[in-house]
Amino acid sequence: MQVLSKCSFGLGQGWTDIRLSLSAVGGISGPECSRSPSSLPRQQSAMPSIPPGIRYISKHLPRLLSPALLTYASIHVLQAFDIQLPFPSWIACLLSGPLVLTLIVQRRDWLDARAAAKNGATMGPVLPGWIGGVQMFFVKMIDMYPAEGMSIVLAKDAYTTRVRLLFQNRTITADPHNIKTVLATDFNSFEKGSEFQEVLGPLLGTGVFAADGDMWKFHRAMTRPFFHRERISDFELFDHHAENAIGQFKARLREGHPADFQVMLPLHWARTRTASGLTPAQDMVSRFTMDAATTFLFGTNVNTLEAGLPYPFYAPAAEPAAAGKSHPSSAFAAAFQQAQIIASARNRLGEHWPLQEFWVDTMEEPMSVVRAYLDPILREAIEKKRRSGSFEKADVNGDREVQEGETLLEHLVNYTEDHTILRDEILNITTAGRDTTACLLTFTVYMLAEHPEVLSKLRQEIMDSVGPTRAPTFDDFRNMKYLRAVLNETLRLYPPVPFNVRTARRPALFRSSPDGPPIHVPTGTRVVFTPIVMHRRKDLWGPDALKFDPARFLDERVHKYLTPNPFIFLPFNAGPRICLGQQFAYHEASFFLVRLLQSFSEISLAPAAQPPATRPPASWKTDDESGWKKEEKIWPRSHLTLYVNGGLWVTMREAEADKAAAETSGSS
Numbered sequence: 001m002q003v004l005s006k007c008s009f010g011l012g013q014g015w016t017d018i019r020l021s022l023s024a025v026g027g028i029s030g031p032e033c034s035r036s037p038s039s040l041p042r043q044q045s046a047m048p049s050i051p052p053g054i055r056y057i058s059k060h061l062p063r064l065l066s067p068a069l070l071t072y073a074s075i076h077v078l079q080a081f082d083i084q085l086p087f088p089s090w091i092a093c094l095l096s097g098p099l100v101l102t103l104i105v106q107r108r109d110w111l112d113a114r115a116a117a118k119n120g121a122t123m124g125p126v127l128p129g130w131i132g133g134v135q136m137f138f139v140k141m142i143d144m145y146p147a148e149g150m151s152i153v154l155a156k157d158a159y160t161t162r163v164r165l166l167f168q169n170r171t172i173t174a175d176p177h178n179i180k181t182v183l184a185t186d187f188n189s190f191e192k193g194s195e196f197q198e199v200l201g202p203l204l205g206t207g208v209f210a211a212d213g214d215m216w217k218f219h220r221a222m223t224r225p226f227f228h229r230e231r232i233s234d235f236e237l238f239d240h241h242a243e244n245a246i247g248q249f250k251a252r253l254r255e256g257h258p259a260d261f262q263v264m265l266p267l268h269w270a271r272t273r274t275a276s277g278l279t280p281a282q283d284m285v286s287r288f289t290m291d292a293a294t295t296f297l298f299g300t301n302v303n304t305l306e307a308g309l310p311y312p313f314y315a316p317a318a319e320p321a322a323a324g325k326s327h328p329s330s331a332f333a334a335a336f337q338q339a340q341i342i343a344s345a346r347n348r349l350g351e352h353w354p355l356q357e358f359w360v361d362t363m364e365e366p367m368s369v370v371r372a373y374l375d376p377i378l379r380e381a382i383e384k385k386r387r388s389g390s391f392e393k394a395d396v397n398g399d400r401e402v403q404e405g406e407t408l409l410e411h412l413v414n415y416t417e418d419h420t421i422l423r424d425e426i427l428n429i430t431t432a433g434r435d436t437t438a439c440l441l442t443f444t445v446y447m448l449a450e451h452p453e454v455l456s457k458l459r460q461e462i463m464d465s466v467g468p469t470r471a472p473t474f475d476d477f478r479n480m481k482y483l484r485a486v487l488n489e490t491l492r493l494y495p496p497v498p499f500n501v502r503t504a505r506r507p508a509l510f511r512s513s514p515d516g517p518p519i520h521v522p523t524g525t526r527v528v529f530t531p532i533v534m535h536r537r538k539d540l541w542g543p544d545a546l547k548f549d550p551a552r553f554l555d556e557r558v559h560k561y562l563t564p565n566p567f568i569f570l571p572f573n574a575g576p577r578i579c580l581g582q583q584f585a586y587h588e589a590s591f592f593l594v595r596l597l598q599s600f601s602e603i604s605l606a607p608a609a610q611p612p613a614t615r616p617p618a619s620w621k622t623d624d625e626s627g628w629k630k631e632e633k634i635w636p637r638s639h640l641t642l643y644v645n646g647g648l649w650v651t652m653r654e655a656e657a658d659k660a661a662a663e664t665s666g667s668s
Contacts, residue, residue, distance in 0.1 A: 053358030123429030193503030344639030614646025
C-alpha cells in the first residue's frame, strides 16, 4: 500500500511524460526518532485568506525583478558620471534577467562538472532541449501511455539520463542498480523534499508517505505494529464488503448491462460539481477497497457501495439507487477522491501549481469536508482512550501490542492525541489502502479477461484449495502459488505507482553502465525512477517481458532473472520506506479474487460500454515504438496511481449458470 505519484507519454510524448513525472513521491531518513510529537517539525499551513497565485507571485517576484532593478540603479549611477550606454536603458533592464539566469546556470553547471570530475564521474547523458526545457510544457498530451516515452528515451541512454526543466536538472532512471542506491544503499542521501510537501501537503500533511526525517520515523514507528500478520489475516472484514460488492455486480449483470469493475474519476471532474458541490463516487472495486479500508483503519464504514454501480454511457438516463448518497460518509468519500484528483493535477505542475489555481485554492473545499467528517471520529477515539483510564503514552521505539479488534486509529491514540498528526496518518494509509488494491484488482481482472487460460487455471486452483463457497484463510493463500503469481505478474506490468521521485539532499553517485564511469547526482537534483519501465525491460525480464505470463514467477525464470537481482521488481518500493501494507494489499486482493471467481467462471471485456473518448487511440496500432500499446484493449492512465481511463467495463458468466447448463445437458 503505497502512495505515490505518477503520470504518462514517441519522443513527442516522451517530453510530456518526463514533465508529468517530475513531481511524484520520495523519501529520507533522519536521526533516530526519540522526541515527542509536539517537538517534531510541523508543516506550516498556507494562509487561506491569500489566493495561491498571489502567494506564488509574492514569493518569486523579488527574485525575478532584482536583476532589472539593480541594472536600473547602475545605469543611473553611470549617468551621474556622464557615462551613456550605446543602447536604450530599458533594453539593458529587460536583458538583465536572462543574462543573470544564464550566468547562474552556467556557474552551477561548471561547479557540478568540477565536483563530478573530482570523483572520477561524469554528469551523464542529457536530453536536448531549448529555453530551459520549457518545451515540455507545450507538447500535446494526447494518445499518451504512462511512461512509454520515458521507455524509448531511457533505452537510448543505458536507462539513466538527465533532463533540464526550467533550468533545473532532473535525473531519470529505470536502472535497478541506481534505484537500489536511492531506496536502500544510499538511502540517507535522498528525501521527498520541500517541493513534494508543497504540492501534496494539503492532502497528505506530515503523514508517513509525505514526511521526512524525524516526523517520518515517528509516523512509521507508531503505524508499523498495526500491520503485523495477525492483524492483516483477519478476513471477516473483507468478506462482508466483498459479498456486498459482488452482489451488486451480479444484480447489474442480471439487468442485461455490463458493469464497470473500476471507474476512477476523470481528471476534469476535479472541477465539475454536482448540486451538493461534490463529484460523485461511482465504481465498484474502488468502493470495495474504500469501505474495507475505512472500516479497518478507523472503525467507520463510509458505505460508498450504497450509492449503486454506474450504468454504461448509452443506457437510458437513470440515477443508480443511492440510499446513502446524502449521508456524511458519502460526502466524505466523494470529497476525498476529489482532493486526490486535485493533488494529481498539482503534481503535474510541481511548485508552479498556484498558476492554475490563481484566485481559489480548489483543495480547500473538499478537504474541509474531509476534516469535518474525520474530526468527530478523532475526538471520539481520544475520549474513549481517556475514559478507559489509560494515560500512558506508547513508546515509538518499541512495538506496542495491538489489541484484538482494535482499529488503526484506536492504536494510534496510544502514541499521540494531536489531531493533525492523527488525521494525516489516517488519510495517508487510507489513500494507499484504497488506491493500491483497487489498481491491482482492476488490472488483474483486465488480464484475466484477456487471458482466459490463466483465468481457468486460477479458478481451478481456487476450487481445489478453497472450494466453491468457503471463505479463504491465510493458510489457503500460503499454498495458492498460482494466485500469488497472477498478482505479481499484474504488478509487474501495471505497478500501482508507475513513477516515484526523490530529491538528493547531498551529492550521490549513480551507475552509467557496467563498465562506464559513475554519474554525479548533485545536491537538490530531483531523481525520477520508473518501476513501470524497469518492469518491462527485456534485458531484465527476458525476450517475453511484454507478455502477461504468471508462470515467470514460478519457473526457472525466477532464478535466471529475479533471484540474482531482486530490485528489478518493485511494486511496493524497497528499503527502509518499503510499503508497510504490502501484505495487507496482497491479502485483500487475494480474498476478493477468490470470492469473485467462486461466483463467476468467465470474464469478458465490454468494449461497446467504454465511453468513446476513453478508448485506446487508433494510432496505437501503428505508432508503437515501445511495443507497449498495440495490444491494449483499454487506456491506462495515471494520477496518484495507475487506473483505466473511463473504467473497466466487463461482463461475467455466473458459476451457477455453468452448473445449471451442465444439469440441463445431462438430463437431455
